[in-house]
Structures are given as C-alpha cells and as structure tokens.
Amino acid sequence: MNDTKSPLEHEEKVGVYVCHCGTNISKVVDVDDVAKWAENNPHVEISREYKFMCSSLGQELIEQDIKEKGLTKIVVASCSPHMHEGTFRTATENGGLNPFMFEMANIREHDSWITDDEEAATQKAKALVNAAIERVVHHQPLEEIPVEINPNTLVVGGGIAGITAALELADGGNHVYLVEREPSIGGHMAQLDKTFPTLDCSACILTPKMVDVDHHPNITLLTWSEVEKMDGYMGNFEVTVRKKARCVIEEHCTGCGICIEKCPFQVVDEVFEAGMGKRKVIYRPFPQAVPKYPVIDKENCAFFLKGTCKACEKFCPTEPNSIDFEQEDEILKLQVGNIILATGFELFDVKRIPQYGYGKLENVFTSLEFERMVNAAGPTEGKIVLRDQKSSPKSVAIVHCVGSRDENYHKYCSKVCCMYSLKFAHLVHERIPDAEVYNCYIDMRTPGKGYEEFYDRLLKEGTNFIRGKVAEVTDSARTAEEEGKLIVQVEDTLIGRQRRVPVDMVILSPAIEAQPDSKEVSQLFKMGCDFEGFFIERHPKLDPIATMTEGIFIAGACQGPKDVPDTVSQGAAAASRVASLISRGTVMMEPIRASINEDACSGCKICNNMCPYNAIEFIEEDGVSRVVTALCQGCGTCVAACPSGVITGAHFTNDQLISQIEGLLWDMRELEPVPAGKEEKK
Amino acid sequence: MSVQFEPVIVGFLCNWCSYRAADLAGTARIKYAPNLRPIRVMCSGRVDPQFVLKALLNGADGVLIAGCHPGECHYVNGNIKALRRFLLLKKTLAQWGIEEERVQLLWASASEGIYLAEKVNTMTEELRALGPLRWHDKVLGGNGAQPIPVKEV
Numbered sequence: 001m002n003d004t005k006s007p008l009e010h011e012e013k014v015g016v017y018v019c020h021c022g023t024n025i026s027k028v029v030d031v032d033d034v035a036k037w038a039e040n041n042p043h044v045e046i047s048r049e050y051k052f053m054c055s056s057l058g059q060e061l062i063e064q065d066i067k068e069k070g071l072t073k074i075v076v077a078s079c080s081p082h083m084h085e086g087t088f089r090t091a092t093e094n095g096g097l098n099p100f101m102f103e104m105a106n107i108r109e110h111d112s113w114i115t116d117d118e119e120a121a122t123q124k125a126k127a128l129v130n131a132a133i134e135r136v137v138h139h140q141p142l143e144e145i146p147v148e149i150n151p152n153t154l155v156v157g158g159g160i161a162g163i164t165a166a167l168e169l170a171d172g173g174n175h176v177y178l179v180e181r182e183p184s185i186g187g188h189m190a191q192l193d194k195t196f197p198t199l200d201c202s203a204c205i206l207t208p209k210m211v212d213v214d215h216h217p218n219i220t221l222l223t224w225s226e227v228e229k230m231d232g233y234m235g236n237f238e239v240t241v242r243k244k245a246r247c248v249i250e251e252h253c254t255g256c257g258i259c260i261e262k263c264p265f266q267v268v269d270e271v272f273e274a275g276m277g278k279r280k281v282i283y284r285p286f287p288q289a290v291p292k293y294p295v296i297d298k299e300n301c302a303f304f305l306k307g308t309c310k311a312c313e314k315f316c317p318t319e320p321n322s323i324d325f326e327q328e329d330e331i332l333k334l335q336v337g338n339i340i341l342a343t344g345f346e347l348f349d350v351k352r353i354p355q356y357g358y359g360k361l362e363n364v365f366t367s368l369e370f371e372r373m374v375n376a377a378g379p380t381e382g383k384i385v386l387r388d389q390k391s392s393p394k395s396v397a398i399v400h401c402v403g404s405r406d407e408n409y410h411k412y413c414s415k416v417c418c419m420y421s422l423k424f425a426h427l428v429h430e431r432i433p434d435a436e437v438y439n440c441y442i443d444m445r446t447p448g449k450g451y452e453e454f455y456d457r458l459l460k461e462g463t464n465f466i467r468g469k470v471a472e473v474t475d476s477a478r479t480a481e482e483e484g485k486l487i488v489q490v491e492d493t494l495i496g497r498q499r500r501v502p503v504d505m506v507i508l509s510p511a512i513e514a515q516p517d518s519k520e521v522s523q524l525f526k527m528g529c530d531f532e533g534f535f536i537e538r539h540p541k542l543d544p545i546a547t548m549t550e551g552i553f554i555a556g557a558c559q560g561p562k563d564v565p566d567t568v569s570q571g572a573a574a575a576s577r578v579a580s581l582i583s584r585g586t587v588m589m590e591p592i593r594a595s596i597n598e599d600a601c602s603g604c605k606i607c608n609n610m611c612p613y614n615a616i617e618f619i620e621e622d623g624v625s626r627v628v629t630a631l632c633q634g635c636g637t638c639v640a641a642c643p644s645g646v647i648t649g650a651h652f653t654n655d656q657l658i659s660q661i662e663g664l665l666w667d668m669r670e671l672e673p674v675p676a677g678k679e680e681k682k
Numbered sequence: 683m684s685v686q687f688e689p690v691i692v693g694f695l696c697n698w699c700s701y702r703a704a705d706l707a708g709t710a711r712i713k714y715a716p717n718l719r720p721i722r723v724m725c726s727g728r729v730d731p732q733f734v735l736k737a738l739l740n741g742a743d744g745v746l747i748a749g750c751h752p753g754e755c756h757y758v759n760g761n762i763k764a765l766r767r768f769l770l771l772k773k774t775l776a777q778w779g780i781e782e783e784r785v786q787l788l789w790a791s792a793s794e795g796i797y798l799a800e801k802v803n804t805m806t807e808e809l810r811a812l813g814p815l816r817w818h819d820k821v822l823g824g825n826g827a828q829p830i831p832v833k834e835v
Contacts, residue, residue, distance in 0.1 A: 080705045081722065106720070109708030114799070115716040120688070124716050131721070519753065528699070528754045530793050548698050548756055548792075592724060612758035635757035636728030640767070652724060654732075661692060661737050664719050668690060668741025 012137045013045035015071040019053035019078035028112040030122045041133050053078050059091040066095030073136040077105035077129045098141035105132040127664050134663030138656045144588035147235040150337030151582045159187020161556025162342035163209050164571030170218035172579050177334050180223045184289035193375040196423040197454035210290040234551025239334045245327040247296035253322035255292030259312035267300045274368040277379030282312045338551045338578040345557035348403035348510035355472040362387040364506045374427050384431050393504035396428050397488045399470045400441040403511035410511045415561040417509040418445045425463045438464045438501050440490050468493045473506050512561040527552050534560045545573050592634035592651045598624045600646040607638035689743035689809035693720040694729045698756035699791050700748030706795030714799035715806035727760025731771045743815045744784040751789040778821045783808040
C-alpha cells in the first residue's frame with residue numbers, strides 16, 4: 001500500500017450512482033446532468049441516476065451492475081456518509097467487491113440543502129462526484145479488524161441512571177464496576193422527597209434498587225472513588241480508579257453507626273443536605289446510604305487536624321477495629337469492554353443572579369434546600385419553615401426558570417423545573433393549607449405522562465399562577481403591607497401589568513447544569529461535550545445513547561436535562577447497547593489504521609511523539625518505527641507528519657486525498673499548465 | 683455567467699466535529715455560500731500542508747481547515763497539531779505573497795452548523811473581495827521562480 005499509482009488504475013471500472021433523494025437533491029441539483037456528465041470521466045464504466053439509492057431497489061442496482069458489468073469501484077452521490085456509508089458498503093460487498101471499494105459524495109447535506117442556486121449546486125455536485133471518482137480508483141481492499149469485547153463494564157456515576165444501567169447489565173449475568181465519587185450511591189434522586197407527578201416517596205422507590213446494587217453478585221461497587229485514567233479502545237479499556245481512603249476498613253465494619261453517634265464534631269452538610277443540615281465528621285450521607293460503611297471527612301476530623309480525639313476508634317465495637325487512620329488511597333486497574341457514563345448534573349448557582357437575593361435575603365431558598373426541608377428525613381423533618389427554623393410561611397412564591405431560558409445564562413429549558421415547582425406548590429398546600437402560593441413562570445411546560453393532569457390539579461388546588469419572568473426579589477417595602485416581607489417584582493404578561501407580590505418565602509428553581517468538571521471528564525474518556533458541558537451523543541435523534549467514541553455510552557442528565565423516567569429509560573438503553581456488544585463477543589472495527597513502510601523508514605522518530613495513543617514504537621535493533629495496530633485509532637496525524645512520506649493511513653492515503661483534491665478542482669484546471677502526457681479531463 | 687467572482691474553497695473537515703457541523707447545517711437547511719467543496723479527513727491533524735498547497739496549485743482560491751475545538755478533539759490533540767502546522771504554513775504562504783484570508787483554520791463542534799455556515803459565508807466574501815488566487819501568475823510567474831516542489835504522487 002505504497003503511495004505510488006497502481007498500474008491497475010486505468011483498468012478500473014467505476015459505477016457512479018447519483019441519487020435524487022425524492023426531490024431533496026433533484027430540486028436544486030440537476031441530477032440527470034451530473035449523471036450524464038460523469039460518464040465522460042475515463043474511469044467511469046456506467047453512470048446512473050435513481051430516485052432513492054438507499055432503497056432496496058437502488059442497492060440491487062449496484063449489486064447487479066457489479067456482477068453484470070464487472071464494475072471494480074462504486075461511487076454513490078447522495079447524502080452524508082454518516083447516514084448511508086454503511087448501507088452502500090454492504091451493497092458493494094453483496095455485489096462481490098470488497099466493501100472499501102466504495103466512496104460517497106455528499107451532495108445533499110453539503111450541497112442541495114444549503115443553497116437554492118441551481119447552477120452553483122450542480123457545479124458543486126459535479127466537483128464532489130468527480131473527486132469521489134478520482135479518489136475511489138485509488139481505494140485498496142481492506143479487512144475490518146475484529147475486536148473481542150471484554151464482558152465487564154464500567155458504569156461511572158451512581159445516580160438513578162447508573163444504578164439502572166448497572167442492574168440491567170448485572171441481571172443479565174455481566175460483571176459491572178459501578179464507580180461513584182460520593183460515599184454513597186443514590187445521586188440527586190436520594191435527596192428528593194417526592195417525585196412528580198405521582199408523588200411517590202423518592203427514597204421508597206430508590207433505596208430498594210440501591211440495596212439490590214449492594215447485594216448483587218455481579219456488581220463491584222466502588223464508592224468514594226474516582227476514575228483517573230482511561231486507556232485502550234472499545235472492547236479492551238483499561239481504567240485506573242482511585243479508591244479514596246475512607247479510613248474505615250470495609251471488611252470489618254458492620255455499619256452499626258456507633259462511631260457516627262460518638263463522634264463529637266459536626267459540620268454543615270453542603271452536599272447531601274444542601275447546607276440545610278449538619279452531619280458528623282465521620283458520616284454516612286443519609287441513613288439508607290449504600291454502602292453502609294461510614295467515611296471520615298479528613299478535612300474536618302480532629303485527629304487529622306490536631307492529632308487527638310479518636311473517639312470513633314475507641315467506640316468501634318468490631319474486632320478487629322474497623323477504623324484505620326493510616327488507610328491510604330488505593331489505585332485499581334480495571335479491565336472493561338464498555339463504559340457507561342452517568343455522571344449526572346449540578347444545579348445552577350443562583351447567586352449568579354443577584355437580583356433574586358439568594359444569600360442576602362435569608363428567606364430565599366433554592367429548590368434543593370426546599371426539597372430537603374420537605375423531606376421527612378430531612379433537617380426539619382418535613383416541616384416547611386423559614387430560616388429561623390420556627391415560623392411557617394403564610395405565603396410562598398416559586399420562581400421558575402432561574403438561569404434557564406435566559407440569554408444571559410442558559411438558553412435551554414431545564415425540562416423538570418416546571419413540574420417540580422408545581423410539586424412544591426402542592427406540598428405547600430398540603431402542609432400549610434391556608435398559605436397562598438404564587439408560581440411565576442414564563443411558559444408552563446408539562447409534557448409527559450400524567451404531567452398536564454398534575455398541572456390541572458394544581459390549578460384546582462388554588463395556586464396563583466403568574467405568567468411572567470421575575471425581575472427581582474427585594475425586601476425594600478413601598479407600602480405598609482409589604483413591610484417585613486419579600487417582594488417579588490414580576491410583570492404579569494396575561495394582564496399586562498407589573499405586580500409586586502409580598503410573600504414570606506421565595507423558592508428559586510435553578511437550571512440544571514452539566515457537572516462543573518464535565519469537560520475534564522469528557523477529555524478523560526476521549527469523547528466530546530458541548531458548550532454547555534453536556535456530553536455529545538452520536539446522533540441527536542437516532543442515537544442519544546452512544547458517543548462518538550466506540551464503546552462509550554451516556555445515560556441520564558449528563559447528556560442533557562431530564563426527569564427520572566427519561567433518565568431510567570436512557571440508563572436501561574445504554575445497558576442494552578452494551579449487552580448487545582457483549583453477546584456479539586467480537587465486533588468489527590473500521591480498518592482505518594496507519595502503517596509504516598519499515599524498509600523506507602529513516603528512523604527519525606518524529607512520528608513517535610505525534611501519536612496521541614503511544615501507538616508508535618521505535619524498534620532499536622532495526623532503527624525504524626512501527627505502528628502497534630491494536631492501539632492505533634487512525635487519526636492520521638503521523639501520516640501528515642512523516643517527512644519521508646512512508647506512513648500510510650489506510651483509506652486516507654496521500655494518493656487518495658491528492659487525487660480527491662485534483663478531482664474536486666476539475667473545473668479550475670485551466671489555471672494550471674497541463675503537464676505533458678497527462679490527459680485533459682475537460 | 684454571473685458578473686460576481688465566485689471563489690472556490692477547498693475544505694478539509696474532520697470526520698467528528700466539523701464534517702458533522704456541515705452535515706447539520708444542511709439538515710437544518712441553513713443557506714450559505716456553495717463555494718466550499720469539502721473533503722472529509724478523520725482528523726484535522728491528518729491535513730498535510732502539502733494538501734493545502736496542492737489545492738492552491740490546482741486552482742482553489744482558498745482553503746479552509748476545520749477541526750474540533752481545542753480540548754474536544756476525537757483524537758485527543760490532533761487539532762493542536764493541525765494548528766501548529768497551520769501557523770508554520772501561514773508564514774510560508776505570506777512569503778509567497780498569498781493573502782492570509784486564503785488559508786483559514788477554524789474550530790467547529792458537531793453542533794455548530796450555523797457557526798460553520800457563517801464562517802464559510804465570511805470567507806467567501808473575503809475571497810470575492812480578493813479575487814482569484816492565480817497561483818501560477820502570482821507565485822510562479824514573472825520572477826523566474828521555479829514551481830513549488832509539491833510531492834508528485
């Protein structure tokens with residue numbers, strides 16, 4: 001596969017198929033003209049146009065022509081290769097050729113859909129078709145590379161998405177490593193009181209699943225752990241996990257909780273209780289935490305700060321003692337075939353909108369704070385009270401879209417806030433029946449099973465709905481009745497008037513944001529995240545589960561804001577995708593790989609450092625470099641870098657690309673003196 | 683024949699981000715200048731400066747190299763290698779009197795169809811203003827210079 005022209009090239013018989021795609025292409029591009037014109041290319045044996053090349057009849061056309069006319073190469077000019085390259089490769093193969101004897105010209109997404117200028121579009125289509133013809137004659141037969149799939153799977157994130165994915169896979173008999181960075185699995189769902197619209201107790205439906213994870217023989221649960229590194233490729237990843245020191249020996253600990261009881265120090269729990277409650281320094285985030293082992297918060301522990309105390313160790317009843325102050329972080333290397341990322345979301349920091357007063361006006365709460373407050377197991381045991389912990393509010397305003405649907409923060413809709421804000425209104429009505437509740441919304445968005453009905457129920461429960469974006473929350477009163485209250489300034493767009501609503505309590509419903517470290521995580525796993533930090537799916541409509549990196553799947557709110565049922569569906573879907581790969585055992589990977597012609601390699605080592613995968617090794621005794629095919633991902637950066645031009649990037653060879661450039665610029669040729677002996681194309 | 687000069691731009695689009703951005707621009711029916719003729723490469727790091735020279739030599743009025751945003755490269759950092767080569771190439775092109783608007787590098791993620799379309803429009807406008815490249819007159823002609831040794835394959 002050297003970059004020299006094969007003598008066979010002039011014997012190539014190329015079949016060109018120009019697709020109308022209904023009228024998607026033919027409305028702008030003169031398909032007949034392009035097909036007829038392509039026949040002039042000396043490599044072309046036959047050129048056809050057809051209504052739908054991707055239809056079974058279109059594919060059969062290719063297969064027949066290969067058999068009957070002895071075609072050696074195929075060009076289809078239609079949509080994006082991301083749409084139908086696979087389809088036509090299969091047709092090429094069914095006709096008896098190597099599937100890589102095919103090239104696609106994208107005259108839909110890149111041409112007919114982007115312009116109304118028929119003349120320009122037709123000219124561009126000719127250029128793209130000609131480029132494909134010139135390229136395809138240099139195509140070489142390639143064999144797909146078989147990759148064995150390690151049946152173990154890594155799930156990152158122990159929220160409801162990760163739990164669902166892990167259980168689905170484990171129930172099917174596959175081993176799963178579930179990694180969670182907090183001391184317990186459960187995620188945000190464990191913090192919630194009720195789930196909308198059914199008002200199920202969130203913990204009651206979640207904790208049985210958490211326990212299942214804990215007891216499942218096929219799940220290795222690694223909490224208080226973080227992934228540090230990922231190497232390898234689909235089927236054969238090696239993942240390095242740091243299991244942080246809990247200072248509690250899991251083999252000995254029974255989870256009795258005496259150490260927690262005896263610990264004399266308390267700190268504000270900013271994570272699980274959202275700052276609303278306190279926890280001990282040796283702690284479990286919540287009573288039903290899984291696993292049951294507590295963890296010592298080294299930053300606040302008296303022993304780690306001052307070298308004294310050790311109350312937990314003194315009172316630990318197990319034999320031998322479960323407390324180990326010397327415990328060190330453990331580095332684990334896991335071999336897995338596939339990875340599911342379910343790293344969840346974070347809430348928008350409402351302090352970024354200072355006019356809503358959070359942090360300055362004490363009775364402004366975030367939704368998560370309120371969620372903990374109404375939770376029977378939370379810091380106020382379910383009582384709705386103001387910051388003084390005593391008085392219950394007589395009026396509550398709930399502000400939707402805090403940071404969502406806002407040009408200044410996030411343009412997107414966070415999808416769940418309308419529904420949980422309605423749930424909050426219901427809970428206030430339920431617990432303080434005479435309280436007035438005001439929901440200030442931009443638009444009420446309640447798509448989902450039983451969701452609109454829930455909104456309807458709230459309308460009947462007497463919630464005051466104000467359609468308008470809240471301008472500010474303030475405590476500066478203008479009238480006697482506003483004295484001592486929080487005043488919500490909002491334009492009621494239904495009556496076209498500014499309103500000042502005096503209330504005792506304000507709840508802000510912040511946007512759902514990507515995790516603050518999602519960019520680093522996406523780099524760690526070599527896949528992408530968008531500007532907002534949400535992970536990018538392979539296809540926004542047809543494949544919201546896979547990523548651009550083979551073997552890595554995403555589930556839950558790390559892909560975009562989602563409610564619990566959608567998250568669960570995506571978690572299960574990711575698991576089923578992985579299960580399908582595991583049951584196939586071996587999958588075929590595209591053979592787009594680099595190789596070095598060792599006879600011609602000068603041993604300069606320039607390529608060695610180019611490779612992002614360390615896939616090029618230098619063979620000392622021969623003084624040449626060599627590509628480790630299993631590690632090569634086919635990016636081609638070494639091919640571009642090789643000063644001797646002896647690295648071949650399969651399917652993207654210099655030959656193929658240079659010919660493609662020449663073909664693409666067929667109509668610009670008059671600017672170049674025609675080299676002697678080279679036939680004029682046009 | 684239209685009176686306006688229509689430049690031809692050869693685009694090297696990476697498979698994972700910018701090619702998909704161009705796909706998305708099409709799918710969303712965003713209308714932009716049809717002057718870009720794309721070539722798909724797996725990574726912008728595959729773009730050998732020779733390809734750019736070859737395109738200019740063969741009559742392209744401009745070349746656009748597009749990759750994933752820094753830090754988002756499907757192949758870790760191939761786009762950074764593209765950037766390095768691009769910066770070196772730019773210096774060389776300037777020496778030959780080739781205007782810097784003619785060879786451009788941009789980052790477009792798979793979701794940035796509109797952005798890519800806007801950039802193609804801008805570049806097309808810039809090249810319309812500059813007029814044809816005429817490599818053979820401008821770079822080779824008149825001063826006895828020899829043809830640039832582009833590797834013949």
